Amino acid sequence: MKKLLLIALFLGSAQAYAAGDAGCGLGSMIIQKNSKGLQLLAMTTNSFFFTQPLGITSGTSNCSSRGLVMTDQEVQYFVEVNQEDLSREMAQGHGEKLATLAQMKGCQNSAAMKTFGSFTQASYSKIIPSAETTATELVQNLNRELSQQSDLAQLCHGT
Amino acid sequence: MVLRFLFVLMILTPSAGWSQDTALNSLKELAAAKKVSRSPQWLRLGHYRHKPLGGYESPLRGNFFIAPDGNTDPEAELNATIDLLFSDDSQKRFSQCRYLARTTWLKAVLNIPESRLATCSERDQWKEQLGATELYIIFASSDLNSAGSSFGHTFLRVHNPKNKKERELLDYGVNYAAITGTDGGALYALKGLFGFYPGAYSMLPYHQKIQEYSNLEGRSLWEYKLALSPLEVEFIINHLLELEGSFAPYFFLSDNCSQQIIELIEVAKPSIPLSDHFRGATIPLDTVKVLNSYGLLSDEKTRPSLQSEWRTRFAGLNRHQKSKLNELVKNNQPDLLSDLSSSEQAEVLEAGLSYLAVKSYRDRNDLKNEKYRLSVARAQLGSQTQPIILPRSKSPLLSPDSQALYLGYGANDELPYLRFKYRRAFHDILADDSGLSPFSHLEILSAEFRYFTETPRLDLHQLVILQSLSTVPVTQFEAPYSWKVDLGTQPKLLPYLHFGVGYSYDLPLLDASRVTLLAVADNHALTERPESFLGGELLFMSRLWNFRSIYSAKLLQDLQLGRGLIEHSFGVSYSPSKISFRLEGKLRESQPEWNISVSF
Numbered sequence: 001m002k003k004l005l006l007i008a009l010f011l012g013s014a015q016a017y018a019a020g021d022a023g024c025g026l027g028s029m030i031i032q033k034n035s036k037g038l039q040l041l042a043m044t045t046n047s048f049f050f051t052q053p054l055g056i057t058s059g060t061s062n063c064s065s066r067g068l069v070m071t072d073q074e075v076q077y078f079v080e081v082n083q084e085d086l087s088r089e090m091a092q093g094h095g096e097k098l099a100t101l102a103q104m105k106g107c108q109n110s111a112a113m114k115t116f117g118s119f120t121q122a123s124y125s126k127i128i129p130s131a132e133t134t135a136t137e138l139v140q141n142l143n144r145e146l147s148q149q150s151d152l153a154q155l156c157h158g159t
Numbered sequence: 160m161v162l163r164f165l166f167v168l169m170i171l172t173p174s175a176g177w178s179q180d181t182a183l184n185s186l187k188e189l190a191a192a193k194k195v196s197r198s199p200q201w202l203r204l205g206h207y208r209h210k211p212l213g214g215y216e217s218p219l220r221g222n223f224f225i226a227p228d229g230n231t232d233p234e235a236e237l238n239a240t241i242d243l244l245f246s247d248d249s250q251k252r253f254s255q256c257r258y259l260a261r262t263t264w265l266k267a268v269l270n271i272p273e274s275r276l277a278t279c280s281e282r283d284q285w286k287e288q289l290g291a292t293e294l295y296i297i298f299a300s301s302d303l304n305s306a307g308s309s310f311g312h313t314f315l316r317v318h319n320p321k322n323k324k325e326r327e328l329l330d331y332g333v334n335y336a337a338i339t340g341t342d343g344g345a346l347y348a349l350k351g352l353f354g355f356y357p358g359a360y361s362m363l364p365y366h367q368k369i370q371e372y373s374n375l376e377g378r379s380l381w382e383y384k385l386a387l388s389p390l391e392v393e394f395i396i397n398h399l400l401e402l403e404g405s406f407a408p409y410f411f412l413s414d415n416c417s418q419q420i421i422e423l424i425e426v427a428k429p430s431i432p433l434s435d436h437f438r439g440a441t442i443p444l445d446t447v448k449v450l451n452s453y454g455l456l457s458d459e460k461t462r463p464s465l466q467s468e469w470r471t472r473f474a475g476l477n478r479h480q481k482s483k484l485n486e487l488v489k490n491n492q493p494d495l496l497s498d499l500s501s502s503e504q505a506e507v508l509e510a511g512l513s514y515l516a517v518k519s520y521r522d523r524n525d526l527k528n529e530k531y532r533l534s535v536a537r538a539q540l541g542s543q544t545q546p547i548i549l550p551r552s553k554s555p556l557l558s559p560d561s562q563a564l565y566l567g568y569g570a571n572d573e574l575p576y577l578r579f580k581y582r583r584a585f586h587d588i589l590a591d592d593s594g595l596s597p598f599s600h601l602e603i604l605s606a607e608f609r610y611f612t613e614t615p616r617l618d619l620h621q622l623v624i625l626q627s628l629s630t631v632p633v634t635q636f637e638a639p640y641s642w643k644v645d646l647g648t649q650p651k652l653l654p655y656l657h658f659g660v661g662y663s664y665d666l667p668l669l670d671a672s673r674v675t676l677l678a679v680a681d682n683h684a685l686t687e688r689p690e691s692f693l694g695g696e697l698l699f700m701s702r703l704w705n706f707r708s709i710y711s712a713k714l715l716q717d718l719q720l721g722r723g724l725i726e727h728s729f730g731v732s733y734s735p736s737k738i739s740f741r742l743e744g745k746l747r748e749s750q751p752e753w754n755i756s757v758s759f
Contacts, residue, residue: 077364078364083527084374091537091538100326100329102539103324125535131527139557
């Protein structure tokens, strides 16, 4: 029975890892906009290329289903969208996006978030080892480094 | 066997159909007796609008209406809805899940028995995951890049109470936008003005919307909680699901994002005539003000753009830090900060990272290596800094109305006149600029009449189609253009077109001062013998408390006559509230002109 559970656990984690590998495929958030000169006329259009239709019949992608982000892919999706800001906020140890990430990792109160910020500073080169680190790698590195933080685990329930 | 089954079915069908008809007919009679098809709620649910010559029309296209003429006939649509939704046929009845908001409301109004109601577990699950209990309206203002986007944009944030504090970034943003594809340039503008693009709702995580607005476009966001009960919020979500697969022609000026958002709010508040305030043009900022006037807004909160964060960080540095920052962004060598204290280094590195973030959005270049080097250096310094606090800007709700009347008295070359001016939109450089681009002017459609008391005669003095001035200061790090475009007729219907482009600089004088230097091209009397001038203009603008002033000196060369001339003009205003008092004057070729006026 124990063996079976272990296998199930192993399979489960392997699957999670594989899904993580694929990422959400959101791509770079820097996009081309219409020329500045026409902004006057375009003042209220706000048309976008990565718009997804609202509703229940929207398709399913790696991280979202029917237009909503899957709960277990929340962190991956958030990091892919906000990798730029997060890389900066992890270095300075505070910021709104970092606080959101800390909350997703179970850190609720301000003391826990502060500790989370110090942790991302101290482990910065391990979480983001190079300028080319992808969002998927960032999430994996973050999870690995977090698992070695016993103080933080105590402060942040649910990690 | 099959044949026998069919035979039985054939016998059964008419009687089943008959009994269903009576039930449905009595529902329709009840609906007619209660005048349901003319009730505000039904009209809002179909987005029906009164036609100028009577009758109704809805802009919605696509698969929204059930009756063939449903978009012009609310009654036919109501009857078709009853036939489909409350039919005996369980297959048809499943359409209740397609039309959740209609079903919810009709169920209550027509006392539909439970036996005729379908369960929509798929939708219930979806709504549970969305978890919406509150709605926020988000106003995206312009920061400083363009006076044009002062018009702004509005969208909604669907709040799930599970997302406490910073987790609210995980809420969803609901946006109404034109689906423009990859059209660009003039085609894009023209198609947009005349309704060639379909507009539709879309939904994305709120943090992704923030990427678009506050990072990419440098626009600060203002959030307001809408006074809606959780049931009203659910009703709106139900209605949004109904709208899936339908669209409306998008008109940049009238049927735009803000028009649709207020019509959406009207679906939950059918008794409040929000959209009646907007016919012809819907300016996003005005819709927010109208919502506020009905007491529908609370909990104002601002989310500053990346640009404002960068400017605040830069302003917080001392002189030595600023020069180090300049070197740092040029050489990308964190070592050169070594003579600063750790906390000073941290501040410079954070400002540098802020700057690189703004720059990479502006230049569409990710600058990965530069950012990474500064980030690693910053992380090594450990906890040194506190989150920066941005100066609170004045609420856009307090800005003057976009429409204005000007009444005044003045003299042109010693001929006294009375001045009457009406402005359709949007903002006057001498008026309060709360929530708008500072030192900017954007006037769209205005007419000024002058009544000369001595002659006496009434003249159309000026017709403005567009008058805009956008000034953005040059800093140590950025050298954006300032520009102006003026198009209209003056005097009477003689058309003119003026351009100008140049640079602006902020001066540490009074509360705020800016000087702008422009190269200008003025063209008068375009339809007759055109008079063209080339030259330069110096603008000096400043603000102190509620006082504002502007002085302009233009040095122009007349291209036809080959001679130069100088034009001076000035304006001073005092705006204690939304009313503004002003004195303006001009001197051109020893012809003096002045007037005093009040605008409101």
